[in-house]
Amino acid sequence: MFGRCTVEYDGRAASSLGAGNRLLILKPDGTALVHTDEQRTPVNWQPPGSEHRAAVRDGRLRVRSVRENPDERLDVRFDRVEQVSALPVTGGRSVDVYGSEEDLRHRILDEPELVEPGFEPAATERATAAGPVDVFGHDDEGRPVVVELKRRRVGPDAAGQLGRYVEALARELPDGTEVRGVLVAPSVTDRAGELLAEKGLSHVPLSPPASSTTPSGDGRGSTTAPERSTDADDGAD
Amino acid sequence: MFGRCTVEYDGRAASSLGAGNRLLILKPDGTALVHTDEQRTPVNWQPPGSEHRAAVRDGRLRVRSVRENPDERLDVRFDRVEQVSALPVTGGRSVDVYGSEEDLRHRILDEPELVEPGFEPAATERATAAGPVDVFGHDDEGRPVVVELKRRRVGPDAAGQLGRYVEALARELPDGTEVRGVLVAPSVTDRAGELLAEKGLSHVPLSPPASSTTPSGDGRGSTTAPERSTDADDGAD
DNA sequence: CGTGCCAGGTGCCAT
DNA sequence: ATGGCACTTGGCACG
Known part of the structure; x- marks a missing residue:
């Protein structure tokens, strides 16, 4: 969802965010994310396992996400909703990371x-x-x-x-x-x-x-080739 | 953006994600986020300060985000784009957190x-x-x-x-x-x-x-001005 | 569940 | 830029 909203959080800590246009993402696993136009970290959020609920109060949409243990609550109150999308996510959800x-x-x-x-x-x-x-x-x-x-x-x-x-x-x-x-x-x-x-x-x-290939820089000797390099044929593009 | 895509990352580590429908968020500060339908953490991302570029290769949209120091690159290749939105974000970007x-x-x-x-x-x-x-x-x-x-x-x-x-x-x-x-x-x-x-x-x-239950006022230290302190109202259930 | 620990940690601010 | 550290850290694996 995207629209003008305020955000209140109370739980492990507490915070309050004045009105503005932000992106609210609600995931089926209970995650809630409020993103502004900066930073990788959401300005507010609710972890997976929370329960999302929506209701209209005083003619305005309010989305509330709650979880227990620890008790915490996120309230997003919209006074204008610009866009709502329901997106059918599919496919892999996790990646193998190399270099761990x-x-x-x-x-x-x-x-x-x-x-x-x-x-x-x-x-x-x-x-x-x-x-x-x-x-x-x-x-x-x-x-x-x-x-x-x-x-x-x-x-x-x-x-x-x-x-x-x-x-x-x-x-x-x-x-x-x-x-x-x-x-x-x-x-x-x-x-x-x-x-x-x-x-x-x-x-x-x-x-x-x-x-x-992370060739130069670290002079850490040319130890044997890691077998990991089988993705070398990716190039092309 | 939302659509069917693959995601490749190479930089501090490296990862590869097969085809699937995911949400790609590109922020004007250079942040890139790839979200699936689970977890609070994006499945892949690029930090603020990166540079986003888009191009069509072989009839498919490719979004590439690159940053230096450290060198890292994120490639999102779409074979189908379901939705593209440009959203005008406004208003506060950070919150005062209480209980820190x-x-x-x-x-x-x-x-x-x-x-x-x-x-x-x-x-x-x-x-x-x-x-x-x-x-x-x-x-x-x-x-x-x-x-x-x-x-x-x-x-x-x-x-x-x-x-x-x-x-x-x-x-x-x-x-x-x-x-x-x-x-x-x-x-x-x-x-x-x-x-x-x-x-x-x-x-x-x-x-x-x-x-x-913060009873009395406290002079908050040297940092930002808290302009939205009085918002104790909580809409009952 | 809590405990411990890695993470592409992120972000903030000091030198 | 690097260093030291807090963070609603998040996430996992093991007891």
């Missing part, structure tokens, strides 16, 4: 020496008291190694996360066992680097496999 | 005893080597106190964040100075609670002021 953290994990399991020579992965998502460890394994001297993967440049939070895993494992393993921690990510910020150094953790610069 | 972390900070600055009796705030956003501290102050015995605010229930990350601030301040202040850390949030998860305990930090259960 999972792809990075596969890359490392395929070639553990990318982490360091002699590294031997033992488990993924290994449970610890501090949460699941992305890749757990041992170095060339048999020392336990915790590997935390990030698909992009990281800040201090990732260093903290890795540190928690290392500490949790150190407690879990026999007293005195030295546990190493390796952060695998394209790069780290200065602060994150300092934090890693403080905690005795290390960083291995490595990116998820490029889905298509 | 900032509101929680105001609440605490108004009533510091909510943190603990005798707490005296000294600064907000106080800079440290580990980042800005939400509220910095002193307790009834003059000890420095770092307060980290969260508007909702928090996990281990918040405990880590607070811990980093406390440690950074402890280093900055004269040797031996005891720095206390208080996490103000509605609640904490078990794991976060353990982490807090380990680090000698404490938790004060407190929520942002409820919007619907």
Whole structure:
């Protein structure tokens, strides 16, 4: 729907939006989106699972979307409706994304020496008291190694996360066992680097496999070709 | 626009979406959104600042949106266009949200005893080597106190964040100075609670002021002018 | 369901 | 531009 409306939201937070022309999208799964002419993020919304209802009050259309747990409500009051469309959506709803953290994990399991020579992965998502460890394994001297993967440049939070895993494992393993921690990510910020150094953790610069040609820039050596590149025949257009 | 299309994305990651009827939204600020009939998140998109272009190839409409830094591209190829609308958006584009972390900070600055009796705030956003501290102050015995605010229930990350601030301040202040850390949030998860305990930090259960029951006026900080504050009316069911 | 964590996170604002 | 962080974060997978 498109038209002049006001929007009120109350729930996890609360907000109010004065009159203006906006686009209101109501999805059959209960999602509601109010979009203006800027930004990727809707100015107001209601998550999937909400219930939409429409009624005319004082001669004006009001669309109300409500959900519970948490209780929240979105009210869109129109004083003029410019357009209403019902659109029959079909086809795929989700995409496989290449270049994710999972792809990075596969890359490392395929070639553990990318982490360091002699590294031997033992488990993924290994449970610890501090949460699941992305890749757990041992170095060339048999020392336990915790590997935390990030698909992009990281800040201090990732260093903290890795540190928690290392500490949790150190407690879990026999007293005195030295546990190493390796952060695998394209790069780290200065602060994150300092934090890693403080905690005795290390960083291995490595990116998820490029889905298509991202040739120059990252001098991260010409490691073997990712099989992912089978979409190369797409070109043409 | 609405119609049957395929969608290809390549940039920070890469994805491919087979043919189907979807809604394509092109905003004048360069945003592009591809929505299916589910979820709040678009199945594909392009951020603001991108450039949209349309062309007919092999008798089919192709919309391409490109941006640089990072380089990324979205291609939507239609084989049938069901509807095209150009909608004149007007009016406010952003909302004042109540119940934010900032509101929680105001609440605490108004009533510091909510943190603990005798707490005296000294600064907000106080800079440290580990980042800005939400509220910095002193307790009834003059000890420095770092307060980290969260508007909702928090996990281990918040405990880590607070811990980093406390440690950074402890280093900055004269040797031996005891720095206390208080996490103000509605609640904490078990794991976060353990982490807090380990680090000698404490938790004060407190929520942002409820919007619907906000009793008295509060001078909202330095930011935008709230022109639409008085709208307490709520149409009964 | 809650907990934990990734995400093409987005968006805001500081240096 | 990069960094650090909040967000009605959203979404998923696992306990």
